[in-house]
Amino acid sequence: MATNPRDVAPNAAAGQPVLSVDNLDVSYPVYGQDSVHAIRDLTLHVQPGEIVGLVGESGSGKTTLARAIMGLLVQPGRVDAGAIQFDDKDLRTLPEDKLRAIRGKDIAMVIPNPRSELDPLVTVGRQISNVARAHLGIKRNEADQMAMDMLGAVQIPDPARRFKAYPHELSGGMAQRVVMAISLVCSPKFVISDDATSGLDVTVQAQVLDLLRALVRSHNTAMLFITRDIGITAHFCDRVAVIYAGEIVEIAPMQSFFESPMHPYSVMLLAAFAHNPTLRAKWHKPLASAAPAHGGACAYAGRCVHAEDHCRQNSAELRELAPGHFVRCHYPVERPL
Amino acid sequence: MRILRYIGKRMLFIVPQLVGIVLVSFLLVKMIPGDPALLMMGPMASTEQLALLRSEMGLDGSIMYQFWIYLTNLVQGDLGNSWQTTRPVLEDLFMRFPATLELITLSLLLALLIGIPLGVAAAYFRRSVIKKFSDYYGLLAGALPDFWLGLILIYFFYTIFQIVPAPLGRIGFAVISPPPVTNFLIIDCILDGNWQALWSTLGHLILPVVTLGVITAGPILKMTQSTMERMLESDFIRYADMCGLPKSVVIRQAFRNSLPSIVTIVSVLYGFLIGGAVLVEIVFSWGGAGQYAVQGVLNADINPVLGFVLFSAILSLIIYLIVDLIYFAIDPRIRG
Numbered sequence: 001m002a003t004n005p006r007d008v009a010p011n012a013a014a015g016q017p018v019l020s021v022d023n024l025d026v027s028y029p030v031y032g033q034d035s036v037h038a039i040r041d042l043t044l045h046v047q048p049g050e051i052v053g054l055v056g057e058s059g060s061g062k063t064t065l066a067r068a069i070m071g072l073l074v075q076p077g078r079v080d081a082g083a084i085q086f087d088d089k090d091l092r093t094l095p096e097d098k099l100r101a102i103r104g105k106d107i108a109m110v111i112p113n114p115r116s117e118l119d120p121l122v123t124v125g126r127q128i129s130n131v132a133r134a135h136l137g138i139k140r141n142e143a144d145q146m147a148m149d150m151l152g153a154v155q156i157p158d159p160a161r162r163f164k165a166y167p168h169e170l171s172g173g174m175a176q177r178v179v180m181a182i183s184l185v186c187s188p189k190f191v192i193s194d195d196a197t198s199g200l201d202v203t204v205q206a207q208v209l210d211l212l213r214a215l216v217r218s219h220n221t222a223m224l225f226i227t228r229d230i231g232i233t234a235h236f237c238d239r240v241a242v243i244y245a246g247e248i249v250e251i252a253p254m255q256s257f258f259e260s261p262m263h264p265y266s267v268m269l270l271a272a273f274a275h276n277p278t279l280r281a282k283w284h285k286p287l288a289s290a291a292p293a294h295g296g297a298c299a300y301a302g303r304c305v306h307a308e309d310h311c312r313q314n315s316a317e318l319r320e321l322a323p324g325h326f327v328r329c330h331y332p333v334e335r336p337l
Numbered sequence: 338m339r340i341l342r343y344i345g346k347r348m349l350f351i352v353p354q355l356v357g358i359v360l361v362s363f364l365l366v367k368m369i370p371g372d373p374a375l376l377m378m379g380p381m382a383s384t385e386q387l388a389l390l391r392s393e394m395g396l397d398g399s400i401m402y403q404f405w406i407y408l409t410n411l412v413q414g415d416l417g418n419s420w421q422t423t424r425p426v427l428e429d430l431f432m433r434f435p436a437t438l439e440l441i442t443l444s445l446l447l448a449l450l451i452g453i454p455l456g457v458a459a460a461y462f463r464r465s466v467i468k469k470f471s472d473y474y475g476l477l478a479g480a481l482p483d484f485w486l487g488l489i490l491i492y493f494f495y496t497i498f499q500i501v502p503a504p505l506g507r508i509g510f511a512v513i514s515p516p517p518v519t520n521f522l523i524i525d526c527i528l529d530g531n532w533q534a535l536w537s538t539l540g541h542l543i544l545p546v547v548t549l550g551v552i553t554a555g556p557i558l559k560m561t562q563s564t565m566e567r568m569l570e571s572d573f574i575r576y577a578d579m580c581g582l583p584k585s586v587v588i589r590q591a592f593r594n595s596l597p598s599i600v601t602i603v604s605v606l607y608g609f610l611i612g613g614a615v616l617v618e619i620v621f622s623w624g625g626a627g628q629y630a631v632q633g634v635l636n637a638d639i640n641p642v643l644g645f646v647l648f649s650a651i652l653s654l655i656i657y658l659i660v661d662l663i664y665f666a667i668d669p670r671i672r673g
Contacts, residue, residue, distance in 0.1 A: 070579060072575070072578055072579060099581075100578075100581045100582075100583065100584070101581060102581065103578070103579055103580065103581030104579065104580035104581030104582070105581060108580075109576075109579045109580075111576060111579070113572070116571075116572045116573065117572045117573050117575075117576040118573055118576070119573045119577070119590055119594070120573070120594070120668070120669070120670060121593055121594060121667065121668060121669065122590075130582065130586070131580045131581075131582065134580075134581065134582050134583055134586065135581060166669040166670070168669070168670050182580060183580075
């Protein structure tokens with residue numbers, strides 16, 4: 001049924017995507033109750049070299065998506081349906097040892113709070129070279145040299161000295177750079193950054209993000225950039241996806257998204273981050289809505305300022321309302337600006 | 338350099354610590370009812386004889402005066418005599434402490450060999466038979482009295498199967514003992530080149546070591562398992578998995594981070610077993626330090642008890658120092 005919007009990849013651009021997640025369902029069973037559906041029917045394709053921002057509030061399923069892609073869901077989470085394809089490989093059916101070979105080498109993860117994520121007993125240089133050694137099958141001194149180069153690449157001053165530092169001796173920003181070095185040392189094709197800079201203060205955050213973006217761009221690496229801060233995505237990403245209650249509610253090219261956000265939730269998120277009071281006031285005003293769409297029900301209806309009876313009874317589907325701009329809403333916001 | 342300064346600082350505190358320990362145990366032992374003079378002289382002694390002996394032993398002075406006498410003797414290396422063995426306590430302890438240390442050191446090694454692999458496996462394979470087994474093992478080892486296990490083992494392996502020597506001491510009666518050098522029988526046998534005695538010594542060690550080892554493996558197993566479980570769920574192990582490091586590397590990483598807890602429990606067990614092995618020593622007629630101290634307590638023989646406490650305290654302090662050095666070696670955060 002090609003007419004069913006679910007079957008159409010919302011971002012089917014030209015070329016073979018490096019990562020494609022199709023109709024993914026993830027749930028966490030709860031003892032004696034209905035299980036919690038963390039991800040519902042999520043489809044997302046990332047092209048080589050593309051940076052896709054994924055924005056959502058706490059509990060919206062951002063991290064669950066990242067962990068599902070890595071095959072490392074927290075117990076008792078499980079993938080109920082859907083496919084995760086990376087580079088011709090079906091990650092859902094791949095055995096654990098093959099997955100281990102891909103993790104850290106082809107798909108790497110940048111994580112927040114790096115100081116608790118690094119082994120406290122091992123020098124940071126060794127931690128970088130251990131990953132290189134595990135994946136590239138090279139000798140220790142060769143891997144150490146790579147680690148040293150990598151520390152230079154993430155702009156850590158005096159790499160030779162920092163190589164011998166332990167995680168507790170580093171500042172948060174420095175540790176974040178080390179984690180970036182670990183994730184990039186094997187030149188992965190795809191990087192997931194999960195709220196990576198949330199623990200840093202704003203100036204350091206900007207430096208680290210610029211560096212990450214430059215490194216990813218220079219290697220033509222694709223990236224899924226997960227964040228709670230919609231403002232960051234504006235100057236960081238090629239495309240922006242907004243996730244709410246485990247569903248993508250809007251996904252669009254960066255330009256199109258910020259010029260004309262169409263989902264009421266996206267508009268609310270933008271308003272929350274807008275510092276301009278007139279903009280805020282404008283976005284908060286009830287806005288004209290398009291004509292009711294065909295059948296569906298909506299997860300956001302309970303919080304939506306535009307919700308009508310129709311929304312509370314029918315779920316919405318993703319619809320392409322502008323080129324590459326998909327919205328899951330019965331009454332999308334029209335041109336708020 | 339840092340480490341030398343650290344050790345020096347620790348050494349400084351050892352002397353006041355020891356004086357405190359001796360004082361407290363002196364007062365405690367003095368509170369035990371019983372008159373050593375009466376016990377020494379027997380029920381037929383006259384009141385005058387008893388009074389004379391009491392004043393000879395300094396028992397008629399105040400308790401602080403008695404403590405002062407004990408302390409001044411102690412500084413000169415005199416721990417007093419035991420009226421039961423009629424020998425200097427220091428000599429007795431030099432004979433008996435090695436017997437106990439030999440026993441509990443080997444027992445702890447066995448306990449480590451059982452507890453650590455089982456604990457690591459149980460923590461890694463959360464839903465396996467091994468996990469079930471180690472749960473029951475921990476429960477049983479905690480519930481079974483060690484002397485009871487010793488008696489059961491003697492019944493099967495000595496009485497029925499007759500494959501181990503009789504549970505009477507550290508070496509067979511028919512075997513010529515090596516000349517005492519260290520009083521650690523294994524070492525003395527090797528120094529003497531007396532292989533027959535070594536064989537007999539090892540044979541006598543098997544059952545008590547198995548008894549204590551099997552029981553002591555329980556807490557080591559539990560500590561290893563719970564710490565490993567915590568480590569395997571920690572952020573940095575999750576991150577190591579995300580980096581795709583091989584399983585063996587990840588487990589080793591978790592284990593290294595669990596080591597401080599395991600070292601701690603081993604040191605605590607070591608200190609505990611010095612006295613805690615006494616029931617097993619009695620079952621096997623081991624003649625160790627614990628037995629010596631208990632005899633002292635039961636017969637108001639104060640000097641052996643105090644000597645035992647002092648030796649145990651020194652040994653514990655040495656062990657804790659070693660433990661701190663191990664922490665130093667493992668954890669860079671302490672090295673600072």
